[in-house]
Amino acid sequence: MTEPRWFPVWRRNFLVWKKLAIPSMLGNLADPLLYMLGLGYGLGGLLQSVDGVPYLHFLAAGMLCYSVTNSSTFETLYSAFSRMHVQKTWEAILNTPLGLRDVLLGELAWASSKALLSGAAILLVIWGLGLQADFVLSLALIPVALLTGFCFAGLGLAVNAVSPNYDFFLYYFTLAITPMVLLGGVFYPPSALPAWLAAGAAWLPLTHAIELARPLVLGHWPDRPLWHGVVLLLYGVAGFTAALGLTRRRLLR
Amino acid sequence: MPLSPLSIHDLSKRYGGIPVVDGLNLELAPGCCHGLLGPNGAGKTTTLRLALGLIAADTGEIRLLGHALPDQGRAARQRVGVVPQSDSLDPDFTVRENLFTYGRYFGLRPAELAGRIPRLLAFAGLEGKADAPIASLSGGMKRRLTLARALVNDPELIFLDEPTTGLDPQARHLIWQGLRRLLHQGKTLLLTTHFMDEAERLCDVISVMDQGRIIVQGSPRELIRAHIEPHVVEVFGEGLTAWRDRAARFCQRCERVGETLFCYTHAPQAVLVDLDGRHETGLRYLHRPANLEDVFLKLTGRDLRD
Ligand SMILES: Nc1ncnc2c1ncn2[C@@H]1O[C@H](COP(=O)(O)OP(=O)(O)OP(=O)(O)O)[C@@H](O)[C@H]1O
Ligand SMILES: [Mg+2]
Numbered sequence: 001m002t003e004p005r006w007f008p009v010w011r012r013n014f015l016v017w018k019k020l021a022i023p024s025m026l027g028n029l030a031d032p033l034l035y036m037l038g039l040g041y042g043l044g045g046l047l048q049s050v051d052g053v054p055y056l057h058f059l060a061a062g063m064l065c066y067s068v069t070n071s072s073t074f075e076t077l078y079s080a081f082s083r084m085h086v087q088k089t090w091e092a093i094l095n096t097p098l099g100l101r102d103v104l105l106g107e108l109a110w111a112s113s114k115a116l117l118s119g120a121a122i123l124l125v126i127w128g129l130g131l132q133a134d135f136v137l138s139l140a141l142i143p144v145a146l147l148t149g150f151c152f153a154g155l156g157l158a159v160n161a162v163s164p165n166y167d168f169f170l171y172y173f174t175l176a177i178t179p180m181v182l183l184g185g186v187f188y189p190p191s192a193l194p195a196w197l198a199a200g201a202a203w204l205p206l207t208h209a210i211e212l213a214r215p216l217v218l219g220h221w222p223d224r225p226l227w228h229g230v231v232l233l234l235y236g237v238a239g240f241t242a243a244l245g246l247t248r249r250r251l252l253r
Numbered sequence: 254m255p256l257s258p259l260s261i262h263d264l265s266k267r268y269g270g271i272p273v274v275d276g277l278n279l280e281l282a283p284g285c286c287h288g289l290l291g292p293n294g295a296g297k298t299t300t301l302r303l304a305l306g307l308i309a310a311d312t313g314e315i316r317l318l319g320h321a322l323p324d325q326g327r328a329a330r331q332r333v334g335v336v337p338q339s340d341s342l343d344p345d346f347t348v349r350e351n352l353f354t355y356g357r358y359f360g361l362r363p364a365e366l367a368g369r370i371p372r373l374l375a376f377a378g379l380e381g382k383a384d385a386p387i388a389s390l391s392g393g394m395k396r397r398l399t400l401a402r403a404l405v406n407d408p409e410l411i412f413l414d415e416p417t418t419g420l421d422p423q424a425r426h427l428i429w430q431g432l433r434r435l436l437h438q439g440k441t442l443l444l445t446t447h448f449m450d451e452a453e454r455l456c457d458v459i460s461v462m463d464q465g466r467i468i469v470q471g472s473p474r475e476l477i478r479a480h481i482e483p484h485v486v487e488v489f490g491e492g493l494t495a496w497r498d499r500a501a502r503f504c505q506r507c508e509r510v511g512e513t514l515f516c517y518t519h520a521p522q523a524v525l526v527d528l529d530g531r532h533e534t535g536l537r538y539l540h541r542p543a544n545l546e547d548v549f550l551k552l553t554g555r556d557l558r559d
Contacts, residue, residue, distance in 0.1 A: 091339075
């Protein structure tokens with residue numbers, strides 16, 4: 001079997017990551033872990049239960065999705081931007097037989113892989129603390145993490161394509177990611193929101209990721225899994241398609 | 254006649270309505286070094302990007318190693334090497350890792366690369382630096398590594414976009430040595446440069462480009478013979494303005510640039526005698542044969558571009 005054309009791009013990123021794997025993973029993990037333990041125990045001590053389960057159990061799926069989203073977004077914004085714009089890595093690759101689609105597919109696959117890794121790390125914590133209701137069901141969180149990572153990688157690459165500099169990414173975080181984290185059900189159920197806000201939140205990709213992940217931690221099969229999966233997939237594909245067109249206009253004009 | 258590695262016919266490319274490449278024709282001969290000279294913004298880099306199939310032309314036809322561009326760019330680039338104008342080495346990798354990773358983009362197997370990399374390191378004079386990080390290399394070493402990287406796929410044709418810009422004279426000589434070795438191996442080179450001495454030394458054929466067009470083409474000697482008087486006397490120092498009126502008597506053509514008067518002539522004897530007679534006035538001169546820079550400046554003018 002011959003490897004796909006984008007694979008050398010994935011491998012390039014993997015080899016760089018390997019050199020700094022330990023600090024990079026710790027950095028990726030520290031933030032969601034602190035949230036999980038701090039909020040889970042701190043806030044969890046104040047709350048009797050949320051949706052009928054201890055708060056820490058409720059929060060676990062939210063943190064997994066949050067961590068995956070963050071990891072995928074950081075990789076496709078800051079890291080991809082430095083490869084595209086600062087280090088001219090993409091330009092160097094484009095002088096070889098590889099095309100822009102190969103480069104972006106490699107980046108997409110890489111960001112999804114890193115997101116998967118972040119998700120897997122949170123899953124280990126979930127298992128370690130025994131937060132899952134059903135171990136076998138919780139294994140389905142792995143494909144959910146991958147799909148969520150893919151979705152936000154596609155969107156992130158589209159933002160990267162139009163960014164003039166690093167500062168621009170702050171807008172994406174404050175205008176898209178942070179509201180999504182607050183409204184998408186990471187910290188509290190969307191049912192706590194006023195109806196109109198909940199209706200809006202239902203369109204956010206992160207909401208769909210959490211709709212998939214939370215039941216899997218709490219021990220039952222999600223409602224409408226196919227629908228949520230398709231929405232995540234479509235967001236990712238739409239983002240990637242836009243990224244390809246916009247990056248082509250940026251670099252190959 | 255053997256197939257031309259690169260043939261470009263009537264190529265045009267506009268940016269924002271402004272023609273950057275404008276009806277360009279170019280035919281490279283196999284095994285030759287072809288120089289593309291031109292002032293800043295003449296369209297050299299754009300021509301190279303078009304010739305690699307990276308960007309689409311507005312009009313024109315390009316065949317690169319027998320492949321029609323841009324449609325068959327991927328197949329063509331498999332056999333081309335590129336030294337880009339701006340540095341794009343991977344700062345996260347060592348010297349060896351840079352070569353290895355780049356080779357993988359061409360689909361080369363690790364075993365194949367393991368055989369090639371020592372030869373590339375030797376070619377670049379970087380044997381002792383295989384495991385050094387990029388940040389520890391001098392400018393000349395980085396450029397040599399970029400050249401070695403361009404050879405990782407054993408290309409037939411190599412594009413070099415200003416390979417020696419920013420290097421000191423020793424480093425430039427090392428790059429020239431490398432390029433001559435490649436020519437001995439039968440590779441074809443397409444080189445852009447702002448250094449006329451570099452073009453004169455290395456290139457078999459030179460195309461001078463201005464505003465997207467090739468204005469003249471020929472070997473360095475042909476160009477000098479065809480476009481410029483063989484002798485140049487550069488005159489400078491006190492009393493230049495007063496002497497300038499006399500100069501016209503002795504020389505075919507005079508041109509003042511800043512503090513220096515360039516006198517072009519077929520017979521320098523008269524002007525030299527006249528100048529020697531004014532030794533004590535503070536007027537000084539330099540007599541030299543005409544070179545490519547004289548041609549370049551005559552054809553593209555002396556005013557600043559950009
Ligand atoms: N993608 C682009 N979009 C708009 N304008 C461009 C683009 N690429 C090049 N240009 C313009 O085309 C002109 C030619 O650029 P090019 O880089 O080909 O020149 P060059 O001969 O390589 O110059 P230099 O010697 O400075 O490298 C310049 O005026 C440049 O600003
Ligand atoms: Mg250029």
